[in-house]
Amino acid sequence: MKKVVQKLKMACTICLVIALLVPATVFAKATPVSKNGRLQVKGSKIVNEHGKPFVIKGVSTHGINWFPQYVNQKAFQTLRDKWGVNTIRLSMYTAEYNGYCTGSSQNKKDLKKIIDNGVRYASNLGMYVIIDWHILSDGNPLTYQKEAKAFFKEMATKYKNKKNVLFEICNEPNGSEGNWSNIKKYANSIVKTIRSVNKKAIIFVGTPTWSQDVNEAVNSKVSGTNIAYSFHFYASTHKQDLRNKLEAAVKQGLPVVVTEFGISDAAGNGVISKQEGNAWMKLLDKYKIGRVCWSLCNKNESSALIKSTSSKTSGWTRADLTEQGKWLVKIYTK
Numbered sequence: 001m002k003k004v005v006q007k008l009k010m011a012c013t014i015c016l017v018i019a020l021l022v023p024a025t026v027f028a029k030a031t032p033v034s035k036n037g038r039l040q041v042k043g044s045k046i047v048n049e050h051g052k053p054f055v056i057k058g059v060s061t062h063g064i065n066w067f068p069q070y071v072n073q074k075a076f077q078t079l080r081d082k083w084g085v086n087t088i089r090l091s092m093y094t095a096e097y098n099g100y101c102t103g104s105s106q107n108k109k110d111l112k113k114i115i116d117n118g119v120r121y122a123s124n125l126g127m128y129v130i131i132d133w134h135i136l137s138d139g140n141p142l143t144y145q146k147e148a149k150a151f152f153k154e155m156a157t158k159y160k161n162k163k164n165v166l167f168e169i170c171n172e173p174n175g176s177e178g179n180w181s182n183i184k185k186y187a188n189s190i191v192k193t194i195r196s197v198n199k200k201a202i203i204f205v206g207t208p209t210w211s212q213d214v215n216e217a218v219n220s221k222v223s224g225t226n227i228a229y230s231f232h233f234y235a236s237t238h239k240q241d242l243r244n245k246l247e248a249a250v251k252q253g254l255p256v257v258v259t260e261f262g263i264s265d266a267a268g269n270g271v272i273s274k275q276e277g278n279a280w281m282k283l284l285d286k287y288k289i290g291r292v293c294w295s296l297c298n299k300n301e302s303s304a305l306i307k308s309t310s311s312k313t314s315g316w317t318r319a320d321l322t323e324q325g326k327w328l329v330k331i332y333t334k
């Protein structure tokens, strides 16, 4: 009996010593990035570092120029732990709302600081982060090509060792000058700039007509590796004919990610359609297509995820969420 007690004591001491020696990080929660590592484009799919399909489940900020308060670590943690989100998109308007290319040089610095904070919070939490060059009223990406080159050179250099940083180089080309020929010209040049310092990060290229015409890219791809194409939809406006367009492109092998969507109308407002939203999710699930929902803010519009009456910037409960917000959490956590 004495011997048994002695052995038990010994075992306890050993356990205690091991527990003290093993650093706390070993016990840290597995995160999307710790489990999946660097994402890559393989055929028409986004895969993890083990070559297995990875589905981006993201939330986009509204313009960080407009709603910077949501770029905080607690917010991202709520998204990761309570909403099932693995990716944050940091949207930086280039023209509107103190846009990067239209504001002062102090404004440029402020915006880059927000991006830097956002990347740090996402990295701390093991989440992916998309840096989005949010062209919109500047429909032709060539309009601010010079600024984009300098910006992406800086970002690609700064984050070249970060596995979790992805680049979206033109949110939504539109208008007659936002055509595929101009987008390609722009993309080839930006891809070259990024690749001169950063060989591997995924680059998303927007497509004509507010990132709907993925068909244009099918037989006319941008050269390089780890490049995918953006497709955007707003379910209350965009329905089956657009789903057909997306499906056709994916069937032809085009790597596509829905880097922005909502279930409101295309203006980001009006009635929402959960029914159309569900039909879209069914299609995206079928092909394991990534998706990022617009937007993390409390603006009084139906595409906002937080109610305008809630001023919380993290730790939201159901009562703080809009109809789209509640729908999204249900979809992402099911």
Ligand code: IDC
Residues within 6 Å of the ligand: 096, 136, 171, 172, 210, 232, 234, 260, 266, 267, 268, 269, 294, 295, 299, 301, 303
């Ligand atoms: C919308 C915002 C809205 C803002 C408007 C104009 O929700 O508050 O006033 O932009 O800047 C997009 C764009 C995205 C739009 C969104 C909804 O990428 O910037 O945000 N949308 O209209 N493409 C299709 C829809």
